[in-house]
Amino acid sequence: MTDYAIGDIQGCYDRLRDVLAKVDFSPSRDRLWVAGDLINRGPASLKTLRYIESLGDSAVVVLGNHDLHLLAVALGGHAPKRKDTLAEILSAPDRDNLVSWLRQQNLCVYDSERDIMMAHAGMPHIWSVQQALANAREVEEVIRGENASEYFALMYGNKPEGWSDNLTGMDRWRVITNYFTRMRFIASDGRLELTAKESAGNAPKGFAPWFEFPRTDELRVVFGHWAAIEGKTGFDRFIGLDTGCVWGGALTMMNLDTGEKIHCDC
Template sequence: MTDYAIGDIQGCYDALKEVLAKVDFAPSRDRLWVAGDLINRGPSSLKTLRYIESLGDSAVVVLGNHDLHLLAVVLGGHALKRKDTLEAILNAPDRDKLVGWLRQQHLCVHDPDRNFLMAHAGVPHIWSVQQTLDGAREVEDVIRGADAPDYFAMMYGNKPECWNENLTGMDRWRVITNYLTRMRFIAPDGRLELTTKDSVGSAPEGFAPWFEFSRADDLRVIFGHWAALEGKTGIDQFIGLDTGCVWGGSLTMMNLDTGEKIHCDC
C-alpha cells in the first residue's frame, strides 16, 4: 500500500484523475489522504465528491471551509455565494447520501507512526496534538448529531478571536472550526486574524503565519487552504499542499513515505 496526501481539489475532477494516473493509483492497494476543500469554485464538484466518496476506506478526508460551506447551505439555511459551483450537488439525486457521507468526515487526522497531523488550515502552536484532536472530535460530534442545523446556522464569524478553555457552546465550536479550517495569520497568544488572505508578506502588525511559530513537539503538519503560499512554507515540519489548482496553478500530491511530490498543471 502507498499513501498519498493531496491538496485542495475544489471540484477540479480532471486534474485529480490526471495526477492519480501519474502514480497508477489503485484504491485496492493505495490510499488517498485529502487535505480538505474537495469541492467548490471548480467545474466538477459533484463528480469529485462522488469519486472521493466511492473510494471508501481508501480515502482519508478532512473537511475544509468549502466543504463546511456546502453543509451550511444544506443544513444551516445559508445562501449560495456568487462564485460557488455547488448547484449540481444540491440538485443531485444522491445529494442526501453525499451530504451524509461528508458529515462523517474529520476536521483533522493524526498518524502517530509517521508523526504527522493533517488539518485543512493547519494547527495553532498553542495546542498540543491531544488538544487538537479533542477539539476536532468535539466539533465533529456536533456536525454528526442533532444539533448540526443550529451549528451551521451560526458557524460563520470571526469571534471569538482566541481559544479559551472556558468557552462553551457555539463560541467554543466556532473558534475550533476557525483554527482548523480558516487560519492563516495568528498572534503569539493564539489570536486569529481571519480577514487577510494574501501571501506571507501581507501579515498584519502583531501577527505572523501560523507555521512560523515553533511547536513544543516535532509534529509534522500537512495542510492545504493557502494557495498564495504555492506550497512553500520554508519549514520542513509544515507541508503545504494547496498550489492553487482552481486558480490555474497546479494540483499537488505527496507520497507520505518518500516525500516525493507529484504535480499536475491546471
C-alpha cells in the same frame, strides 16, 4: 500500500484523475489523504465528491471551509454565494447520501507512527496533538449529531478571535472550526486574523503565519487552504499542498513516506 496526500481539489475532477494516473493510484492498494476543500469553485464538484466518497476506506478526508460551506447551505439555511459551483450537488439525486457522508469526515487526522497531522488550514501552536484531537472530536460530534442544523446556521463569524478553555457552546465550536479550516495568520497568544489572505510575507501587524511559531514537539503537519504561499512554508515539517489548481496553478500530491511531490498543471 502507499499513502498520498493531496491539496485542495475544489471540483477540478479531471486534474485529480490526471495526477492520480501519474502514480498509477489504485484504491485496492493505495490510500489518498485529502486535505479538505474537495469542492466548490471548480467545474466538477459533484463528480469529485462522488469519486472521493466511492474510495471508501481508501480515502482519508478532512473538512475544509468550502466543504463546510456546502453543509451550511444544505443544512443551516444559508444561501449559496455568487461564485459557488454547488448547484449540481444540491440538486443531485444522491445529495442526501453525499451530505451524510461529508458530515462523517474529520476536522483533523493524526498518524502516530509517522507523527503527522493533516488539517485543512493547519495546526495552531497553542495546542498539543492531544488537545487538537480532543477539540476536533468535540466539533465533529456536533456536526454528526441532531443539532447540526443549529451549528451550521451559526457557524460563520470571526469571533471569538482566540482560544480559551472557558469557552462554551457555539463560541467554542466556531473558534475550533476557524483554527482548523480558516487559519492563516495568528498571534503569539493564539488570536486569529481571518480577513487577510495575502502571502506569508504580508502578515498584518502583530500576526505571523501559523507555521512560523515554534512547537515543543516534532509534529509534521500537512495542510492546504493557502494558495497564495504556493506550498512554500520554509519548514520541512509544515507541508503546504494547496498550489492553486482552481486558479490555474497546479494540483499537488505527495507521497507521505518519501516526501516526493507529484504535480499536475491546471
